Amino acid sequence: MGRRNNRYLKFSVAAIIVLLLSFFYYENNQRRLAKTMEDNAYPETSETRIIATADTQENESTTAVTESTEATAESTTPSTKDATKNAAENLSPQTMKEPMKVNGIIIVNKRYPLPESYAPGENKEALSAFKKMNEEMRALGLDITSEYSGYRSYEDQAALYQNYVADDGKSEAEQYSSRPGYSEHQTGLAFDFINTAGELVSSKTEADWIAANAHRYGFIVRYKEGQEAITGYMAETWHVRYVGKTDAEKIYKQKVTLEEYLGVEGGDYSSEEQ
């Protein structure tokens, strides 16, 4: 075999290897992307009935709420930071008497559930702020609809959770769905943005805008990338939580989780039981 042929052979082998590697990389990425989209999609059957609209032109009845005076700025529970530390063992929705609050801010995570009976409905102040934010985003031409997922009762969350567990198994379902009593949506202070495809908003342009502007409306992006170990959840670019402008601005500037800001425990569930 001549030197020229030899070089040609070497080049061909290298080219084939590069092609094969690119193909596997592409396949793998596609699979990961498909998986992410699947996780983010709303299963129509379970979520349809809890989607509301932020469009003020539309029926106001979807926004009718309770007379809750549970505004976040009020401090009704005199909890101190020290008292809350390491106090989260074995709390359950059945044993909780009232929501855990620090400086008037309700905290819900995998350590601090809400009482099973806690059903405040959508918080008016939060809903009004969400509508304004939603309107600004649509005016800017971002891929957002007036539909959203807001208040979710204990029973709604129980049904949702059971469906996910039935579909994906408990450990997988718990990567993205809360146990009943542990969802921030039960506070009436949390909202999910939905795009024109009817999916939870995760595209970069929209996600970046939400992350950079939510605080102007009194919201925080509750579950961020890199904070999973503290929040207990994978990143959710579409989920905002109302805390009021003052605290939202501080949390945004400090780049901390709500757990760190309030000085409370976070992380995973303390028990295997539901």
Ligand SMILES: [Zn+2]
């Ligand atoms: Zn959410």
